[in-house]
Amino acid sequence: MTNFEQRWHKVLNFFKKKFTDGEEPDIDTILFLIGIQELGMIKPKFTKDEKVNLMHIATCKILEPYGYYEFSHLDEEAWPHYKRIKNLEADTDQETLIKEAIINYFDDQDLI
Numbered sequence: 001m002t003n004f005e006q007r008w009h010k011v012l013n014f015f016k017k018k019f020t021d022g023e024e025p026d027i028d029t030i031l032f033l034i035g036i037q038e039l040g041m042i043k044p045k046f047t048k049d050e051k052v053n054l055m056h057i058a059t060c061k062i063l064e065p066y067g068y069y070e071f072s073h074l075d076e077e078a079w080p081h082y083k084r085i086k087n088l089e090a091d092t093d094q095e096t097l098i099k100e101a102i103i104n105y106f107d108d109q110d111l112i
Contacts, residue, residue: 035061
């Protein structure tokens with residue numbers, strides 16, 4: 001098992017222990033929870049649009065260190081907004097990039 005795979009399994013195990021009943025989360029679930037973390041508020045129920053926005057916030061946040069996004073501002077409801085700096089290259093393995101960015105986010109947050 002490569003170092004990348006070991007680190008990814010640490011992230012998955014963190015989620016299995018903290019947020020699921022032992023089920024392995026998918027990337028969308030992880031992004032949703034990162035989005036809630038970045039939003040800094042919990043609601044009893046998020047709308048479908050809010051869930052999509054939370055995953056977008058997470059994607060922007062984790063790809064910010066790679067130069068793809070830059071934090072812009074908080075809106076009147078304290079939701080973070082980002083501006084796109086550059087597009088992903090067509091030959092980019094997006095799933096691997098997202099996984100790597102999630103791993104780095106968790107390393108930076110000292111969660112794994």
